[in-house]
Amino acid sequence: MTRTYLIKPVLDHHYPAITHGEGIYLYDSQGKQYIDGSSGAVTASIGHGVQEIIDAMAEQSKKVSFVYRSQFTTEAAEQLAKKISEIAPGNLNWSFFVNSGSEATETAMKIAIQYWQEKGMKTKSKIISRWMSYHGITMGALSMSGHIQRRERFELMLESYPSISAPYYYRDAGHRTITECDDFYAQQLEKEILRVGKDHIAAFIAEPMIGAAGGALTPSDEYFLKMKDVCDRYEILFIADEVMTGVGRTGKMFGMEHFNVIPDIMATGKGMSAGYTPIAAAVVSDKVMEPILNGSKIVMSGHTFSANPQSAATSLAVLNYIEKHNLVENSAVNGAYLKGKIRELAEESEIIGDVRGKGLFVGVEFVENKLTKKTFDRGLDIVNKIVEANFEEGLLVYPANAGEDGLTGDAIILAPPLTITKEEVDELVRKFAVALRNVE
Ligand code: PLP
16 A cells, blocks of 8 residues: 555555545545445535535635634625524524534533623533533533543543433333333433532533434434423523534434424534535524623634634535525435335344434444344444445445443444435435345
């Protein structure tokens, strides 16, 4: 192999070089075609090589590509913030732009803490999260996440925030009903608040549907209503981490819309620019902004590239494209079709234990025994095998873990671009079926 100067995720693994992409397909330098069945890391949600986005990027770069947010604002950033306030639920009207989902959740955390400080409650500084969660890789975001593999090297440096269980009905609901599970999760939140003291807790953070740490784990219709009720009773803000589920992925513009709960702060990223440029946002409600606007008037966070006009113009073009082509609806319709097809496969398959998710966010959990739900031996590395077998077939799928210990469940996520057609879903499912047979 020729010498490389690039640090890659696994240093002795071979990574084909992608030369170009078109629609849901990617092509490598050997001419092999791949269906981007997970939109990368659930990101490339309008597919590759979309001319309207390329034109918008060129247009903005002719005007200006960078100004510093502490000196100027730009039409691109202002318009993007306005657009987000229009598409976000409730009065989530204020956007703080950053460059990654990790920065978005971390900014959301900081703004939640600041909210209470501005109201004179300076001890409210802890965040309750669910152990089965992933909120990002930077230290603050990782402190709020339970993703074992990503935490273990840095455990000593992480803030020890209180954490509770996330809904995992496939394994939890066997010995009790879903309502009983939800009541248990809400009671756990309440107990944790009482244990730590409500005066020390700023916010509860949760993904509407759990991605990397759960494989599209989906709560019941009541779960978030119950959790939000506890938050309200104890004066705790609710942060929804929509970095993976936002912008049409689950068949609604934002994942929380399925559950009729409006967060106080929302983090979004990934699909917001569909990967055409790095941008993410902490989106803040009027309620949370009010004491800040009447108080210090400074949100003490930010990055050199925050509100970058080039990224803002690109993201705005992506959001307009999603609206113009009804991609949220396509996600709902073709997502239901995809989930149905995978459920048909599951009936034949010896190893598909659970198929879950909403819209084009479909999780598939694998088990050694479908009756007992026994997991595969760790040494088998089943998720990796499934990812590799799909790769061979020219289908990209996203690996996920599920379970309190980060190990008990083996899952993958199917999340193709929201532009996918019914015929393309059929092609994806055919490849998935072949890969599965090769593993079984
Ligand atoms: N939050 C969620 C729910 C995510 O899925 C991710 C990434 O997978 C992040 C935060 C972190 O985003 P990023 O990788 O852009 O920093």
